Amino acid sequence: MRVSAKADYAVRAAVELAAVGEDGPVKGERLAEAQEIPLQFLEHILLELKHSGIVRARRGAKGGYWLARPADEVSVADVVRAVEGPIANVQSQPPEAIEYRGSAEHLQEVWIAVRASLRSVLEQVTLADLASGDLPSIVDDFANEPDSWAPR
Amino acid sequence: MRVSAKADYAVRAAVELAAVGEDGPVKGERLAEAQEIPLQFLEHILLELKHSGIVRARRGAKGGYWLARPADEVSVADVVRAVEGPIANVQSQPPEAIEYRGSAEHLQEVWIAVRASLRSVLEQVTLADLASGDLPSIVDDFANEPDSWAPR
DNA sequence: GACTTTCCTGACTGCCTAAGTCAGGAGCGC
DNA sequence: GCGCTCCTGACTTAGGCAGTCAGGAAAGTC
Numbered sequence A, B: 001m002r003v004s005a006k007a008d009y010a011v012r013a014a015v016e017l018a019a020v021g022e023d024g025p026v027k028g029e030r031l032a033e034a035q036e037i038p039l040q041f042l043e044h045i046l047l048e049l050k051h052s053g054i055v056r057a058r059r060g061a062k063g064g065y066w067l068a069r070p071a072d073e074v075s076v077a078d079v080v081r082a083v084e085g086p087i088a089n090v091q092s093q094p095p096e097a098i099e100y101r102g103s104a105e106h107l108q109e110v111w112i113a114v115r116a117s118l119r120s121v122l123e124q125v126t127l128a129d130l131a132s133g134d135l136p137s138i139v140d141d142f143a144n145e146p147d148s149w150a151p152r
Numbered sequence C: 001g002a003c004t005t006t007c008c009t010g011a012c013t014g015c016c017t018a019a020g021t022c023a024g025g026a027g028c029g030c
Numbered sequence D: 001g002c003g004c005t006c007c008t009g010a011c012t013t014a015g016g017c018a019g020t021c022a023g024g025a026a027a028g029t030c
Helices: A005-020 A028-035 A039-051 A076-084 A107-122 A127-132 A137-144 B005-020 B028-035 B039-051 B076-084 B107-122 B127-132 B137-144
Strands: A055-058 A064-067 B055-058 B064-067
Touching: A005 A028, A005 A039, A005 A064, A005 A076, A005 A127, A005 B107, A028 A039, A028 A064, A039 A055, A039 A076, A076 A107, A076 A127, A107 A137, A107 B005, A107 B107, A107 B137, A137 B107, B005 B028, B005 B039, B005 B064, B005 B076, B005 B127, B028 B039, B028 B064, B039 B055, B039 B076, B076 B107, B076 B127, B107 B137
Parallel strands: none
Antiparallel strands: A055 A064, B055 B064
16 A cells, blocks of 8 residues: 555656657656656666656757656656556455455455545646645645644 | 555454454354455464554453454554555655665655645544444545556 | 767675464463 | 463565666757
8 A cells, every 4th residue: 555666756757748848858867867866777667667657758968858748648646556566455366355254254345435435636636736736625634624634 | 656465455344343342252254244255364364463552352251352442542553564565655665765766756645645644534534433334534445546446 | 980978687695574384482271 | 270362573575666877869050
């Protein structure tokens, strides 16, 4: 139930690209500096983002990275899945594939609900939302509840 | 963003205890068989549950484990936290402790919302709910949406 | 066409966690 | 005191996480 450094980095780099917009390719070094991410590690991440079609790249002078699609068509879930694989797996299996015995029978529905609730946030928020700071209401609602900020 | 085997086992064992109710202590071996969990591993897990006050135990003949509190006062979140630690940490830090620079500034609110949405499910569901199969509406609502069952 | 720049890729590392197993010790009830 | 059951630490094996290193391949520049 934790978010890896890789996923965090990937989203931050993608938002940075969204913020730059159409102003030509951005080189890895600049992304790394802007978000304080180790350059070599970031390049591996950007490669994965490229392989899953979220980002494009060109080499050489004037080269760099840019978003393959408009920023409002890329969700945080897309980015996280690209580097971490399926969201909310249980024991490396998707929740719908698990069978529970006896009194734990209904646990499956709980894991399904967990995954759905994660999706309801991550699939709603786009890179454009993040770059503009104008977040969807579901995020605002949760974030405005003081209890959400309490550690536990 | 995945649920460990340990957390899954812990919840299943706890539900089993909830289902048995007041009928005296249940031995580890029986829990292990009922839920098909490796016995030795399960005993380590039960020990952790004991240390965090969710379960009690007695040794010797007629010994075994039972819930320390009524089943409707123990949430799935309690059990998961007991074995996995804080839910939804980012890079091993709670989301409220992270500072983001530049265009990623609002990412913090997204992680906060992610955690809050997880809590809204996991803290709502109790062991009693699971044992009876009568799940809270938030779980039902998510589980009844066909899209929630689609892999992705 | 050489040179520089930037991405692309695989191999490697060190550390940590996950998912267990093994062996023995300690308390409880009879 | 004997058997049962929990309790605990040490150990293992595999794999993932978070990077680093070294070199190669395309794109643009002079």
